Amino acid sequence: MKTALVLNGPNLNLLGTREPAVYGSATLADVEQLCEKACAAHGLKLDFRQSNHEGVLVDWIHEAGQLQAQGKLAGVILNAGAYTHTSIALHDAIKGAAVTVIELHISNVHAREAFRHHSYISPAAKSVMAGFGVQGYALAVAGLAGLAAQA
């Protein structure tokens, strides 16, 4: 059974209390549960993580590349938070690790401030999702399972 690695970037530990009008009232623990269910339904194992530190996310993407090369990982669902809009390091990590990444955003970043319209992740990602609320995580798990089945 392959693993789906779900990586959450800065401030996503605050889900539930952080700008609920934008991100909803589900906590990160609720999102993890939702991902557990989706992974069970799609025959994947879940590895769910969050960090506020860019370098930690870079290290996890490198680790993911190795696991995918070994046939153990279906890919990464990455909500890089604000690093989406700033991080060339994450862009380079995804390309360097040659790992399948689904870029995910809870909110529709394109309907928000102009500084959220550009993503350094998108050109390195296999797929991009935004605006489905936290249910997007379950949709992304289904999408990753579909991509892994095609590979």
Ligand code: DQA
């Ligand atoms: C986000 C959107 C980003 O612009 C923001 O910085 C986040 C969360 C989202 O899930 O909608 O932290 O990635």
